[in-house]
Amino acid sequence: MCQVDEEYNGLLESPVASGATKKCNKCKETTAALVMKPGESLCRGCFKEHFVHKFRAMLGKNRIIFPGEKVLLAVSGGSSSCAMLNQVQEGLGQNAHKKLRFKPGIVYIDEGCLLGQSTEERQKTMAQINTLFKMTGFPHHIIPLEMVLNLPPSVLEPVHLATDDPAGSYKEAVDHFMQSSPVHSVDPRVDRSELSALTDGTNPQLIAEAQTQTLQELFSRVKTLTAKEDLLHTLRRHLLVSTARTEGYSKLMLGENCTRLAVKLLANIALGRGAQLAVDTAFCDPRYGDIVAVKPMRDYTAKEISLYNYMWNVPYVFIPSLETKTADKSSIQRLTESFVVKLQVDFPSTVSTIYRTGEKLQTASVTEDIERAPLKCLFCMCTLDTALGETSAFQATLISEQLSDVGTTPMQASLRPDTQTKCGAPCYQQDGEEHCQAQAVCCSHKGGDSMNLESLLCYSCQQTVKDMTSVEFLPQYIMSEAQRRNRRSQIRHEISEFLLTEDSDSPSIKADS
Amino acid sequence: MKQLLVWIGQNLLKERPELFVQGDNVRPGILVLINDADWELMGQLDYELQDKDNVVFISTLHGG
Numbered sequence: 001m002c003q004v005d006e007e008y009n010g011l012l013e014s015p016v017a018s019g020a021t022k023k024c025n026k027c028k029e030t031t032a033a034l035v036m037k038p039g040e041s042l043c044r045g046c047f048k049e050h051f052v053h054k055f056r057a058m059l060g061k062n063r064i065i066f067p068g069e070k071v072l073l074a075v076s077g078g079s080s081s082c083a084m085l086n087q088v089q090e091g092l093g094q095n096a097h098k099k100l101r102f103k104p105g106i107v108y109i110d111e112g113c114l115l116g117q118s119t120e121e122r123q124k125t126m127a128q129i130n131t132l133f134k135m136t137g138f139p140h141h142i143i144p145l146e147m148v149l150n151l152p153p154s155v156l157e158p159v160h161l162a163t164d165d166p167a168g169s170y171k172e173a174v175d176h177f178m179q180s181s182p183v184h185s186v187d188p189r190v191d192r193s194e195l196s197a198l199t200d201g202t203n204p205q206l207i208a209e210a211q212t213q214t215l216q217e218l219f220s221r222v223k224t225l226t227a228k229e230d231l232l233h234t235l236r237r238h239l240l241v242s243t244a245r246t247e248g249y250s251k252l253m254l255g256e257n258c259t260r261l262a263v264k265l266l267a268n269i270a271l272g273r274g275a276q277l278a279v280d281t282a283f284c285d286p287r288y289g290d291i292v293a294v295k296p297m298r299d300y301t302a303k304e305i306s307l308y309n310y311m312w313n314v315p316y317v318f319i320p321s322l323e324t325k326t327a328d329k330s331s332i333q334r335l336t337e338s339f340v341v342k343l344q345v346d347f348p349s350t351v352s353t354i355y356r357t358g359e360k361l362q363t364a365s366v367t368e369d370i371e372r373a374p375l376k377c378l379f380c381m382c383t384l385d386t387a388l389g390e391t392s393a394f395q396a397t398l399i400s401e402q403l404s405d406v407g408t409t410p411m412q413a414s415l416r417p418d419t420q421t422k423c424g425a426p427c428y429q430q431d432g433e434e435h436c437q438a439q440a441v442c443c444s445h446k447g448g449d450s451m452n453l454e455s456l457l458c459y460s461c462q463q464t465v466k467d468m469t470s471v472e473f474l475p476q477y478i479m480s481e482a483q484r485r486n487r488r489s490q491i492r493h494e495i496s497e498f499l500l501t502e503d504s505d506s507p508s509i510k511a512d513s
Numbered sequence: 514m515k516q517l518l519v520w521i522g523q524n525l526l527k528e529r530p531e532l533f534v535q536g537d538n539v540r541p542g543i544l545v546l547i548n549d550a551d552w553e554l555m556g557q558l559d560y561e562l563q564d565k566d567n568v569v570f571i572s573t574l575h576g577g
Contacts, residue, residue, distance in 0.1 A: 022554055031550075032550070032554055033549060033550045033551065033554075034550065034551040034554075035551045035553045035554060041551075041554060044549075079573070259573070302542070302573035302574070303544055303573055305573070306544055306571045306572075306573045307544065307546075307551075307571070310546070310569065310571055311549070325529060325532065337574070338541075341541045341542040341574065342541045344541065345541040
């Protein structure tokens with residue numbers, strides 16, 4: 001914006017006046033109400049059409065959601081997920097042009113324990129959310145984050161399904177659906193709220209005080225806000241996938257908008273998740289196997305969503321998060337967000353450019369062969385990116401870390417794997433404890449059972465765990481799965497010389513722990 | 514509009530004014546609607562407020 005000097009005052013009157021009477025670029029009849037891009041402004045009617053069309057196009061183009069399928073909508077209460085909920089409602093409505101045809105359910109995760117909210121505050125928020133959900137008529141579940149402590153370890157394993165050619169089967173499924181039930185339409189507006197055994201928590205008093213304490217302890221052990229955000233995101237995802245599985249949903253819809261994804265893309269690079277960029281920001285996220293996570297709102301900027309919500313009175317609830325009211329530099333995610341948003345003001349194509357670049361990344365297809373499938377990270381369940389050669393950047397960071405190590409904390413020492421590859425000096429037993437000949441404390445063990453988490457995690461999850469002062473409060477399912485995987489790889493290593501090479505025609509001895 | 518923002522910053526904001534106003538403009542990420550129309554169509558800060566104008570501030574940064 002130019003400076004408004006005294007002599008320009010007269011000249012400025014005319015541009016302002018013509019702006020107010022600008023016509024919509026699309027229908028050219030009504031006055032424009034909002035600016036989508038520089039040079040393109042739309043009136044309210046055209047905007048709504050455009051908004052709805054984008055949603056349908058996103059779902060239709062990708063052909064992932066089959067008719068009659070059960071889809072779980074993850075609603076955080078924020079503007080994007082409530083806009084998504086609204087679009088699904090409208091799409092399923094009887095008078096919609098080209099109705100959507102799936103069975104939705106809604107889930108909300110209450111994270112009040114991490115924000116230090118009292119039980120009354122949490123109850124109040126949950127009541128608000130409950131009212132909102134009841135108005136939709138879809139089956140809904142309200143789950144406190146404490147439930148993450150009850151998850152089974154199987155949630156960390158992707159479930160492989162036998163898949164036929166997806167394109168062919170989609171068309172067949174649609175035809176079959178159209179023929180079998182022409183009159184009877186999928187009406188999800190059943191007036192019941194399904195609260196299963198997993199979700200006995202609209203009543204926070206039923207949450208054991210101890211569980212809340214455990215979670216709070218866990219997060220208080222994490223030093224930086226960046227790591228806290230990352231850990232929370234991981235736990236949240238696990239809980240969502242587990243809910244979807246128990247309730248029988250095969251798809252998970254997340255409400256992340258374009259701005260959010262652009263920020264995520266850049267923040268992920270800063271966090272060391274470059275190898276997982278495609279999976280994290282693509283429309284379709286297949287890493288859980290049987291539950292496919294989709295992001296139908298990924299084409300909408302935050303501005304479009306907020307304006308839509310305002311103009312058509314879409315209800316949403318403001319829920320504070322870990323980053324609310326924090327300073328710009330308090331975490332990597334927060335800093336990236338303020339960077340992108342600030343840039344967007346002066347260069348309105350920032351978000352869309354980042355988004356388009358991200359679109360070009362493709363997710364690798366899921367390997368059918370379970371034996372040959374690459375190892376997955378324990379937390380984020382993406383392919384491990386740390387099993388690289390001597391000349392990789394990852395090895396370089398390890399070496400420089402070693403060289404700059406003056407004295408490690410007990411945490412970091414127990415994280416390191418107990419092999420000789422690190423320091424080159426052999427470890428030997430002495431008085432029941434293993435010591436290393438090298439000066440640096442690089443393989444000291446506490447007792448016999450060192451929690452070898454590092455080799456099970458991808459680079460950025462390793463960084464998150466390194467930011468924790470202790471791992472003792474990690475939920476049980478994570479620890480037991482970690483132990484299981486460690487034992488497996490240990491046994492595999494021990495009998496490796498007896499294993500035949502993995503050809504398709506020769507049998508291999510499977511190590512089962 | 515500029516004067517309105519300054520006035521709001523001084524009189525209405527109780528905590529953390531920098532979360533709303535930065536300098537003499539709104540913080541990036543806050544939308545302004547004047548009579549339900551984007552303020553960019555009206556000239557943003559240079560718009561002269563008229564009688565009975567309805568100004569709405571929407572935050573796009575929370576939620577998702």
